[in-house]
Amino acid sequence: MGGGLFRYIYCIIFWWISLPLDGWTQSSEADVFNQLKATSSDTVKLRLYNTLSRLYWAKKDTHQLKTYTLAALRVADTTQQSMQLGQTFHNACHYYRLKTLYPKAIEYAQKARAVFQSIAYTKGVGNVYNTLGEMYQDQGKYTKAIDCHFNALRIAEKSKNAQMISASLSNIAAIYETIEQYDKALEYFEKALKIDQKRKAIESIGLTQVNIAQVYYHQKKYAQAKKYARWSIQNARKAKVPLIEGVALKFLAMLQSFAQDTLNATANFEKSHQLMSTQDQAPEYVALLLQMSRHYLQYKQLEKAKKYGKIALTKSLRIGTKKETKGIYKVLSSIYEQQGKLAQALEYQKKYAAYKDSLLTIKANNKLIQHELEYMYSKKEAKIKSDNHRQINQQSIYLYIISFGLLTVSLFSFFLLKSSRKQNTLNQELKEQQQELKAVNKHLQQKQTEIESNNQELKFLNHRLKSGESVITKAYDQLQTRNKQIKNNIRAAFTIQQAMLPPVALVRQLLPEHFIIYQPKDIVSGDFYWINEIEGKIIVIFADCTGHGVQGAFMSLIGHNLLDKLILQQRNTDPASILTQLNEQVLTALHQQDARSIDGMDIGILVLGKTTEGQKQLVYAGAKRPLYYLRPNNHEEIQVLKGVRKSIGGTQAKNKSFVNHQLALPTGSMLYMGTDGLADQHDYQRKKLGSLRLRNILTELHTLPIEEQETSLFALIQRHMLNTEQRDDILWIGIRV
Incomplete structure (x- = not known):
C-alpha cells in the first residue's frame, strides 16, 4: 500500500504544528515560571499557561501538557472571544489527540476554530483545519482529512503564506499516496518542493525530496527514486536533521536491497537505525524496523529478521499503526514458515488476513x-x-x-x-x-x-477468525508483559553504559583522524573504550571483559570506574603501572584471592606523547592484546607490539609483569587496536576471519582516508557475518597520528 510503509507525513505534521501562533513567545521554561510567580492577573496567567502547553506539546510530554492545559481552561474567560481562548481550546485538542481520544479532541478543535473565526484570525483557523485533517487522517477518514487540508490550503493561499501553503500541499499529497493515487501525490509534492526551493528551506526540501523518492519507488521508477533519496540525504545533513537523514537512508537501503546490493543496503539500514533509534518518531522507527526485517528475511538471516520484526510488532501495536502491523504479521508468518514452525506461521497469517484495509482504501x-x-x-x-x-x-x-x-x-x-x-x-x-x-x-x-x-x-x-482469538490474545499479552519488563531493564543498562563512554566531541578534539567501530553482540556490551587527556598526554584504552551482554556490561562498569580512579584521580599515566594496579584492584573488588573466579578483562593502554621533529612519541602496554602500526608510504608488512600473555583479574600467573613498549613514529602513521571479537567472528561456513587475514586487510587499507577505512572495514564485517550470527562483541579503533 502506498504511504503505509513510509510515514513521512508525521514529519510534515510536526513541522506544521510547531509553527508558533501570534502572541506565543520562544521563552525558556525558567522565564515562564518566574513570570507566573510574579503575576496575579488571570489574563497574563492564561498567556503563560498557553506558552507552557505549546512547549510541552512540542516535546510530546502528555503529563505536563495536561497540567497546564487544564490550568489554562480554569482561568480562561469563555464569555469573551480572544486569541488566547482559541489557543487554549487548541492546546486541549492536542492533549486529547496524544491520548487518542479523538471525539474529545475534535470537539475542542471545533471550539478553537469558532473562536478564531469570530475574531477574524485566519492563520489560527488554518492551523485548526490542519489539525483536524491530521486527526481524521490518523483515523483513516481520508475524505474528511483532505477536505480539511484543502480548507487550510485556501486560507494559506489567500494570506500568501508560503510555509503554510507548502505544508498543506504536502499533507494533501501524502493522503493521495496512502490511497495509491501516485500521479496526484507526485503533482502535489512537486508543487510543495518548488515553494520550498523558492524559500530556500533546506529542511523542508530534504523532507519533500524523500517523499517524492517514495512515490517514484511505488511507480517502479527506481533511478529517479534513488536520485531524490540521495538529494534528501544531502539536504538533511546540511540542515542537521537526523530524523530526515535516517528516513532517507532507510529508503536508499530499500532500493539497494531491491537491486541486491546487499553490503551497501545493510550498511545504510544500520546507519538509519543508529540515527532513528534516538528520535521520538515511533511511526517512522516502526517502518524502518519492518524494512530491516524484510531485508534480512530476503537474505535468509532469519534470526535477525525475527528480532527486528518482533520489536516492530511491539511498537506498532502500542502506537496503533495498522498498515505497518499488517506488514509485520506477513513477514513474521514467512519467517516462521521458513523455520519450519508452522503453528506460529499460521497464527500470524490469520492475523494478517484479519486486516481489511485494502477495500477501505478503494472506497476512500x-x-x-x-x-x-x-x-x-x-x-x-x-x-x-x-x-x-x-x-x-x-x-x-x-x-x-x-x-x-x-x-x-x-x-x-x-x-x-x-x-x-x-x-x-x-x-x-x-x-x-x-x-x-x-x-x-x-x-x-x-x-x-x-x-x-x-x-x-x-x-x-x-x-x-474470532473463534480462536481470545485464547491467543491472552497468552500473547502475558508474553508481551514479561518481554517488556526484561527489555526495559536492559534498555536502562544500555543508557548507563552509553553514558560511560567518552563523548564524541571530546574524542574528535583529541583524535582528529580516527574511527571507532563499536558493535555489541547484544543490547549491552562487554567491550568498552576509555579516552582522555592527562598532563598533555592522550590516553587511549580498549578492553574486552569476560563474557558479553549483561555479564560483560557489569564487568565493563567495574573496569571503567577503576580506570577513572587510577588515571583521573591518581594522575597515573604509565601504561604498565596502570595495568598492574588495575589487576590488583580487580582481584580485590571481586574477592578473587579467596574464590576461584575467572572474571576479568583483556586490555590495551596507549599513551600518545608530544610530536618532535615530525616524530610522534608513544608508549604501549597490553594484557593479551596487541597494537598494530604502519608507517606512511610503507608497503611492508604490518608491525605488532604484543601484549603480555596475562589478563587482568582471574587466576593468572603471578611471575609475569606488564611491560611498556616505547616507540617513535613519523606523523601520518596508522595505529590499529581492538578486541578479539572481530578476528574470531565466523562466517556461514564456520570459518574465522583470523588475525593473519585481518592484518593483511589493514595493510591494504592504511593509505586510504580514515572515513573510507571505517566504511570498508564495516562492510567487511557485514559481508563476513552474512547468513550467520554475531558470536561476540566487536570493538576496533584506528588512529592516524
Missing part, C-alpha cells in the same frame, strides 16, 4: 476522486463566472462608444463577435465537465456495489 480512493473533481469543478465554475462578468463590462463600454460614430460601432461589433465565440467555447467546456462528472458518478456506483459484496465476504471470514 473513490470518494477522494469525487471530492477533488468537485473542488476543481468549483474553481472552473468560479473562473467562468469571473470571465462572464468581465465580458459584460466590456460590452457596456462598447455600447457607450457606439455614439461616437460608425467606425466605433464596427470595432465594437468585431469585439462582440470575438467575445461571443469565447463565451460559446467556455459553455461547451462546462458541458463537457458535467458529462465527465456523470461518468465518474456512474463508475463510483459500480464500485460501491463491488464493495458491498466484498464486505459480506469479510464479515464471514472475520466470524471464523
Whole structure:
C-alpha cells in the first residue's frame, strides 16, 4: 500500500504544528515560571499557561501538557472571544489527540476554530483545519482529512503564506499516496518542493525530496527514486536533521536491497537505525524496523529478521499503526514458515488476513476522486463566472462608444463577435465537465456495489477468525508483559553504559583522524573504550571483559570506574603501572584471592606523547592484546607490539609483569587496536576471519582516508557475518597520528 510503509507525513505534521501562533513567545521554561510567580492577573496567567502547553506539546510530554492545559481552561474567560481562548481550546485538542481520544479532541478543535473565526484570525483557523485533517487522517477518514487540508490550503493561499501553503500541499499529497493515487501525490509534492526551493528551506526540501523518492519507488521508477533519496540525504545533513537523514537512508537501503546490493543496503539500514533509534518518531522507527526485517528475511538471516520484526510488532501495536502491523504479521508468518514452525506461521497469517484495509482504501480512493473533481469543478465554475462578468463590462463600454460614430460601432461589433465565440467555447467546456462528472458518478456506483459484496465476504471470514482469538490474545499479552519488563531493564543498562563512554566531541578534539567501530553482540556490551587527556598526554584504552551482554556490561562498569580512579584521580599515566594496579584492584573488588573466579578483562593502554621533529612519541602496554602500526608510504608488512600473555583479574600467573613498549613514529602513521571479537567472528561456513587475514586487510587499507577505512572495514564485517550470527562483541579503533 502506498504511504503505509513510509510515514513521512508525521514529519510534515510536526513541522506544521510547531509553527508558533501570534502572541506565543520562544521563552525558556525558567522565564515562564518566574513570570507566573510574579503575576496575579488571570489574563497574563492564561498567556503563560498557553506558552507552557505549546512547549510541552512540542516535546510530546502528555503529563505536563495536561497540567497546564487544564490550568489554562480554569482561568480562561469563555464569555469573551480572544486569541488566547482559541489557543487554549487548541492546546486541549492536542492533549486529547496524544491520548487518542479523538471525539474529545475534535470537539475542542471545533471550539478553537469558532473562536478564531469570530475574531477574524485566519492563520489560527488554518492551523485548526490542519489539525483536524491530521486527526481524521490518523483515523483513516481520508475524505474528511483532505477536505480539511484543502480548507487550510485556501486560507494559506489567500494570506500568501508560503510555509503554510507548502505544508498543506504536502499533507494533501501524502493522503493521495496512502490511497495509491501516485500521479496526484507526485503533482502535489512537486508543487510543495518548488515553494520550498523558492524559500530556500533546506529542511523542508530534504523532507519533500524523500517523499517524492517514495512515490517514484511505488511507480517502479527506481533511478529517479534513488536520485531524490540521495538529494534528501544531502539536504538533511546540511540542515542537521537526523530524523530526515535516517528516513532517507532507510529508503536508499530499500532500493539497494531491491537491486541486491546487499553490503551497501545493510550498511545504510544500520546507519538509519543508529540515527532513528534516538528520535521520538515511533511511526517512522516502526517502518524502518519492518524494512530491516524484510531485508534480512530476503537474505535468509532469519534470526535477525525475527528480532527486528518482533520489536516492530511491539511498537506498532502500542502506537496503533495498522498498515505497518499488517506488514509485520506477513513477514513474521514467512519467517516462521521458513523455520519450519508452522503453528506460529499460521497464527500470524490469520492475523494478517484479519486486516481489511485494502477495500477501505478503494472506497476512500473513490470518494477522494469525487471530492477533488468537485473542488476543481468549483474553481472552473468560479473562473467562468469571473470571465462572464468581465465580458459584460466590456460590452457596456462598447455600447457607450457606439455614439461616437460608425467606425466605433464596427470595432465594437468585431469585439462582440470575438467575445461571443469565447463565451460559446467556455459553455461547451462546462458541458463537457458535467458529462465527465456523470461518468465518474456512474463508475463510483459500480464500485460501491463491488464493495458491498466484498464486505459480506469479510464479515464471514472475520466470524471464523474470532473463534480462536481470545485464547491467543491472552497468552500473547502475558508474553508481551514479561518481554517488556526484561527489555526495559536492559534498555536502562544500555543508557548507563552509553553514558560511560567518552563523548564524541571530546574524542574528535583529541583524535582528529580516527574511527571507532563499536558493535555489541547484544543490547549491552562487554567491550568498552576509555579516552582522555592527562598532563598533555592522550590516553587511549580498549578492553574486552569476560563474557558479553549483561555479564560483560557489569564487568565493563567495574573496569571503567577503576580506570577513572587510577588515571583521573591518581594522575597515573604509565601504561604498565596502570595495568598492574588495575589487576590488583580487580582481584580485590571481586574477592578473587579467596574464590576461584575467572572474571576479568583483556586490555590495551596507549599513551600518545608530544610530536618532535615530525616524530610522534608513544608508549604501549597490553594484557593479551596487541597494537598494530604502519608507517606512511610503507608497503611492508604490518608491525605488532604484543601484549603480555596475562589478563587482568582471574587466576593468572603471578611471575609475569606488564611491560611498556616505547616507540617513535613519523606523523601520518596508522595505529590499529581492538578486541578479539572481530578476528574470531565466523562466517556461514564456520570459518574465522583470523588475525593473519585481518592484518593483511589493514595493510591494504592504511593509505586510504580514515572515513573510507571505517566504511570498508564495516562492510567487511557485514559481508563476513552474512547468513550467520554475531558470536561476540566487536570493538576496533584506528588512529592516524
